Amino acid sequence: RIDGYSSLEGLGGEANYNTIEGSATGAYTLKRQTVLLSLAAGSPMGGEDIPFYDNMELGGFLNLSGLQQNQLRGQYMYLAKAISYHKVAESFFGDLYLGGSLETGNVWEDGMDFGDLRVAGSAFIGYDTILGPFYIAVGLADGGDAAGYFYLGRTF
Numbered sequence: 001r002i003d004g005y006s007s008l009e010g011l012g013g014e015a016n017y018n019t020i021e022g023s024a025t026g027a028y029t030l031k032r033q034t035v036l037l038s039l040a041a042g043s044p045m046g047g048e049d050i051p052f053y054d055n056m057e058l059g060g061f062l063n064l065s066g067l068q069q070n071q072l073r074g075q076y077m078y079l080a081k082a083i084s085y086h087k088v089a090e091s092f093f094g095d096l097y098l099g100g101s102l103e104t105g106n107v108w109e110d111g112m113d114f115g116d117l118r119v120a121g122s123a124f125i126g127y128d129t130i131l132g133p134f135y136i137a138v139g140l141a142d143g144g145d146a147a148g149y150f151y152l153g154r155t156f
Helices: none
Strands: 001-008 016-031 033-045 055-056 072-073 075-092 095-106 118-129 132-140 145-152
Touching: 055 075, 055 095, 072 095, 118 145
Parallel strands: none
Antiparallel strands: 001 016, 016 033, 033 075, 055 072, 075 095, 095 118, 118 132, 132 145
């Protein structure tokens, strides 16, 4: 997936700037085990900085899980993650899953610097409901950051 965005003052925008974001995700399932691998990156284009209100964001469940939602903001973004979950039980009402993730990435103001990538991970329990998937998760990140999550609906 590749997304481009252009803001032009001549068309009513607050500022002139362009961004591009791309991501690739692959999934593999064998019996009851599923593994997802994902890469994502984003940056400004055309030499103009992105205004603070439209910066790239990271943080939250499966996006450097130990951090708060959108805790990190910057001009450039990179994220790589591996997610694995196992179907542990099936019932008439839905299926129960146990899983975890390992994530690395960061945001930067002056170009990507892969020497200071953050590392995070999560452990989660998921259950299929008639309203969508239900998750309870805990995330940890380097530096001692931790967060808890409670979701009803798709997260990835």
